[in-house]
Amino acid sequence: MEVVPAALARLIHDFERLPGIGKKTATRLALHILRRPEAEAQGMASDLAELHAAIRLCDTCFAFSESNPCLICSDSGRDGQVICVVEGPGDLMAIEKTGVFRGVYHILHGVLSPMDGIGPAEIKVDALLARVKKGGVREVLLATSSTVPGEATAAYLVECLKTLVTVSRLACGIPLGMDIKYADEHTLARSIEARMIRK
Amino acid sequence: MEVVPAALARLIHDFERLPGIGKKTATRLALHILRRPEAEAQGMASDLAELHAAIRLCDTCFAFSESNPCLICSDSGRDGQVICVVEGPGDLMAIEKTGVFRGVYHILHGVLSPMDGIGPAEIKVDALLARVKKGGVREVLLATSSTVPGEATAAYLVECLKTLVTVSRLACGIPLGMDIKYADEHTLARSIEARMIRK
Numbered sequence: 192m193e194v195v196p197a198a199l200a201r202l203i204h205d206f207e208r209l210p211g212i213g214k215k216t217a218t219r220l221a222l223h224i225l226r227r228p229e230a231e232a233q234g235m236a237s238d239l240a241e242l243h244a245a246i247r248l249c250d251t252c253f254a255f256s257e258s259n260p261c262l263i264c265s266d267s268g269r270d271g272q273v274i275c276v277v278e279g280p281g282d283l284m285a286i287e288k289t290g291v292f293r294g295v296y297h298i299l300h301g302v303l304s305p306m307d308g309i310g311p312a313e314i315k316v317d318a319l320l321a322r323v324k325k326g327g328v329r330e331v332l333l334a335t336s337s338t339v340p341g342e343a344t345a346a347y348l349v350e351c352l353k354t355l356v357t358v359s360r361l362a363c364g365i366p367l368g369m370d371i372k373y374a375d376e377h378t379l380a381r382s383i384e385a386r387m388i389r390k
Numbered sequence: 391m392e393v394v395p396a397a398l399a400r401l402i403h404d405f406e407r408l409p410g411i412g413k414k415t416a417t418r419l420a421l422h423i424l425r426r427p428e429a430e431a432q433g434m435a436s437d438l439a440e441l442h443a444a445i446r447l448c449d450t451c452f453a454f455s456e457s458n459p460c461l462i463c464s465d466s467g468r469d470g471q472v473i474c475v476v477e478g479p480g481d482l483m484a485i486e487k488t489g490v491f492r493g494v495y496h497i498l499h500g501v502l503s504p505m506d507g508i509g510p511a512e513i514k515v516d517a518l519l520a521r522v523k524k525g526g527v528r529e530v531l532l533a534t535s536s537t538v539p540g541e542a543t544a545a546y547l548v549e550c551l552k553t554l555v556t557v558s559r560l561a562c563g564i565p566l567g568m569d570i571k572y573a574d575e576h577t578l579a580r581s582i583e584a585r586m587i588r589k
Contacts, residue, residue: 194453194461194462194482194483194486195483196444196445196454196455196456197444197456198437198440198441198444198445198456199441199445199454201437202434202437202438202441205433205434205437205438208430209419209422209423210418210419210422211415211418212419216410218480218483219409219410219480220408220409220411221441222454222478222479222480223408223409224408224438224441225441225442225445225454225479229441229442229443231407232438232439232441232442233438233439234404235401235404235435235438236434236435236436236438236439237435237439238397238400238401238404239401239404239423239431239432239434239435239438240431240432240435240436241397242397242398242401242420242423242424242428242431243424243428243431244428245395245396245397246395246397246398246424254393255395255398255421255424256395257395257396257397262393263393279421280421280424281417281418281421283393284393284394284417287393
């Protein structure tokens, strides 16, 4: 017999569809919401209902934004001559949190993955080339992940862009605070090959 | 500068309020929803909005239910003479999944915790005593957790109920499939004290 009330089962199913959330966690979250005041559930419901309508992609950098151009593209304090290329919106947020980057962004919304049928046409590569060709760009910083598809995407973009503009890539090496003996061998090898001369 | 659009930030905050979900997971979940079709967000929104109105507590056992009495209390195939006492609705779901228990339930909606000001009046103890005193109950199975507050609640209920009805408690011991040498010492000690004679 099904002892979970249908209205609760529907919400559990909604949570289960989210990445990294299994049946047990979904049940725990739904029961938590049921035990909390109804106003909280109603608040989250309206936030969900309004999400897609409120947010669009910036026509220039393809960041999620409520305005177009987005706040970064329209900020005269940012250096529009330096474009940081990232895979997704979460990467942009992570870089902004460092406070170190003062240029603008270009969100690819994916990485090249020929096995999954994702080529340059499936991600925002053409738009990036068009931005660079339009001129006024001094440097493109490739900030895709240091995973196999991330590196492949960066390598592809280097080929496309190197004749047009200065292309840079995030440094790869030992994370800050890491004990050398616990670093994985590939990272350690890379940090030796890319060693920096101190004067 | 705040680079997260306000509508997205609101949903991230909603997720952050759920138990066990931090800022990073909340951001990942909200971005996932934003990238999926709007219909999914709208579906989850209406499920959330309807949740509290659809579900009430069964007047008999205090389970979450869309009907009153709930499906279990109103099922003539269940043995109404055996009441299983649990802390919360999630425990009921876990026991139902075993398919072994054919009696009915009583949900306490909490455990005794004097330090937090939770005494018998704050959980559904009086209603349980009233159910038992009304007669027709053969056994009360105490299925509170084997944590300190769960055991204390069970001990309190034993005192209240033992003169009225047969009171039982879930067996405590080595989990199935567990290697003895990895069992914690308290569980192992309990399993020795509560050893069962095989004939």
